[in-house]
Amino acid sequence: MSGFLNRSLVKKYWMAATGLFLCLFLVGHVSGNLQLLIPGYEGKLQFNEYAVFMTTNPAVKVLSYVTYFSILFHVIDGILLTRANKKARPQGYVYNKPQRNSIWSSRNMGILGTIILVFIVFHMQDFWYEYKFGEIPYMVSEQGHPITKSGEVVVDGVINSESAKVMKNGEVAGLAMKDLHEEVMEAFQVPWIVIVYVISMIAIAFHLWHGFSSAFQSIGINHDKYTPIIKKAGYAFAVVIPLLFAIIPVIIYLK
Amino acid sequence: MKLTLKIWRQNGPEEKGEMVDYQVSDISEDMSFLEMIDVLNEGIIDGSIDDKGNYGPVAFDHDCREGICGMCSMYINGEAHGPGRGVTTCQLHMREFNDGETIYIEPWRSKAFPIVKDLVTDRSSFDRIMQAGGYVSVNTSGNTQDGNAIPIPKENADWAFDAATCIGCGACVASCKNSSAMLFVSAKVTQLSLLPQGDVERNRRVKNMVKQMDEEGFGNCTNTGACEVECPKGISLKNIARMNQEYLKASFTTE
Numbered sequence: 001m002s003g004f005l006n007r008s009l010v011k012k013y014w015m016a017a018t019g020l021f022l023c024l025f026l027v028g029h030v031s032g033n034l035q036l037l038i039p040g041y042e043g044k045l046q047f048n049e050y051a052v053f054m055t056t057n058p059a060v061k062v063l064s065y066v067t068y069f070s071i072l073f074h075v076i077d078g079i080l081l082t083r084a085n086k087k088a089r090p091q092g093y094v095y096n097k098p099q100r101n102s103i104w105s106s107r108n109m110g111i112l113g114t115i116i117l118v119f120i121v122f123h124m125q126d127f128w129y130e131y132k133f134g135e136i137p138y139m140v141s142e143q144g145h146p147i148t149k150s151g152e153v154v155v156d157g158v159i160n161s162e163s164a165k166v167m168k169n170g171e172v173a174g175l176a177m178k179d180l181h182e183e184v185m186e187a188f189q190v191p192w193i194v195i196v197y198v199i200s201m202i203a204i205a206f207h208l209w210h211g212f213s214s215a216f217q218s219i220g221i222n223h224d225k226y227t228p229i230i231k232k233a234g235y236a237f238a239v240v241i242p243l244l245f246a247i248i249p250v251i252i253y254l255k
Numbered sequence: 256m257k258l259t260l261k262i263w264r265q266n267g268p269e270e271k272g273e274m275v276d277y278q279v280s281d282i283s284e285d286m287s288f289l290e291m292i293d294v295l296n297e298g299i300i301d302g303s304i305d306d307k308g309n310y311g312p313v314a315f316d317h318d319c320r321e322g323i324c325g326m327c328s329m330y331i332n333g334e335a336h337g338p339g340r341g342v343t344t345c346q347l348h349m350r351e352f353n354d355g356e357t358i359y360i361e362p363w364r365s366k367a368f369p370i371v372k373d374l375v376t377d378r379s380s381f382d383r384i385m386q387a388g389g390y391v392s393v394n395t396s397g398n399t400q401d402g403n404a405i406p407i408p409k410e411n412a413d414w415a416f417d418a419a420t421c422i423g424c425g426a427c428v429a430s431c432k433n434s435s436a437m438l439f440v441s442a443k444v445t446q447l448s449l450l451p452q453g454d455v456e457r458n459r460r461v462k463n464m465v466k467q468m469d470e471e472g473f474g475n476c477t478n479t480g481a482c483e484v485e486c487p488k489g490i491s492l493k494n495i496a497r498m499n500q501e502y503l504k505a506s507f508t509t510e
């Protein structure tokens with residue numbers, strides 16, 4: 001196990017493993033987000049129930065910690081690699097034509113990653129932080145009654161704004177369900193937020209255009225038959241997933 | 256043909272270098288690139304070509320002039336060994352260029368390939384990587400088994416042979432945006448460990464060679480694929496994947 005963390009190859013194994021895990025995470029995330037497009041009260045309720053599930057289910061908790069770890073590790077490892085790579089060529093060429101031998105995104109993974117990182121920070125404080133700690137409207141039923149986190153409509157209940165609990169006749173009926181759906185709908189009425197989301201998804205698309213198949217090469221998979229398939233799957237993934245993410249704010253804005 | 260050459264001139268390892276312009280004429284399309292430089296140097300020596308800065312003849316590495324020694328390192332018009340594919344500088348012909356063209360000529364740029372003079376770089380870092388494991392230990396007792404008597408799967412023999420065509424020129428390092436030596440090292444690792452004689456030491460070999468590669472200051476592979484495109488011998492990226500796999504396996508052995 002000599003040099004199990006400091007060798008160049010080992011850093012790349014971690015990069016690939018965390019990167020591929022994050023690809024899986026994106027699939028889960030986008031399927032959740034697509035519920036935002038379900039119209040009417042149904043959709044609103046389903047999305048808010050989903051938000052409760054995602055913040056309370058123990059299995060999801062574990063997964064979310066693995067995700068945080070992956071992002072953190074991917075970022076730190078990416079910075080270390082990119083810095084070492086810069087140092088390996090202290091003086092560059094006066095005249096260079098890298099476009100003759102490699103694609104743009106493969107040479108700019110660091111820049112693309114940085115854009116994604118800035119986006120993640122912005123995105124976390126926009127929705128995740130707001131949902132957990134910020135002021136967010138509460139979900140109410142079609143008749144205007146509050147709803148608890150377990151989905152129970154409390155007829156004539158009132159929400160105690162300090163404790164965030166639904167009260168009825170002086171008794172606690174449960175914690176009030178927050179209306180993240182409303183929060184998202186409001187955010188995506190703001191043109192610059194929509195633009196930031198779309199641009200960031202383009203950055204992810206370029207990152208994955210190279211990154212998806214690159215990860216397989218890093219862990220030692222390069223096969224005459226399967227690698228062309230992995231490449232094609234990677235291009236499809238890099239286009240479809242960010243596109244699905246990006247159409248959500250655009251559709252909401254245009255509605 | 257008449258040409259304008261912009262050539263990197265540097266008197267010694269610690270000196271400051273610069274790009275200097277030269278005008279050459281009477282260049283035949285059938286000359287090799289090195290013969291064109293010979294014409295330039297003759298002109299500088301007999302005074303018919305203006306030697307701005309009094310640098311004297313241009314120093315460059317060359318030996319076989321038939322594409323097998325790997326000495327003729329030149330970064331020509333933004334690419335290692337120039338615009339041709341599958342050729343070294345000595346095999347590059349002037350018909351690849353147009354009359355009146357400006358040609359940029361620079362040395363390999365990498366921390367691990369320090370400049371000796373002008374276009375000459377010190378590539379002994381490759382030698383040290385080879386010394387770290389790029390060999391097969393044999394005893395010379397006189398009882399050595401006849402290599403031809405050992406059965407080898409055809410695919411292994413073919414693959415080992417393809418990898419063995421690497422001439423150690425360093426174009427892969429020069430082309431790589433990270434100055435990574437992965438293509439070279441993986442070719443050597445593959446060539447040796449796929450054959451029965453080299454198989455015995457495969458774990459130790461890959462670990463030691465990668466360790467030396469990192470210590471020499473080469474960058475990390477980002478899988479851009481530039482090396483494979485610019486390699487005069489068509490060494491495949493598959494070798495890099497093979498080495499990634501081999502190193503991963505070797506990391507879990509105690510050897």
Ligand code: HEM
Binds near residue numbers: 475
């Ligand atoms: C949704 C989030 C992300 C996903 C799905 C993702 C995915 C990937 C994948 C699959 C790779 C290829 C790994 C390999 O070549 O072995 C990669 C490489 C890379 N990522 Fe990310 N990434 C994400 C976010 C980030 C962020 C936030 C950064 C910020 C620094 C970043 C920086 C990099 C860098 C620098 C590389 C190239 C590493 C190298 O090849 O040397 N990524 N990413």
Ligand code: SF4
Binds near residue numbers: 426428485486487
């Ligand atoms: S792998 Fe190709 S480019 Fe690299 S040293 Fe060998 S022959 Fe030269």
Ligand code: FES
Binds near residue numbers: 317323343345346
């Ligand atoms: S001089 Fe030997 S390969 Fe060019």
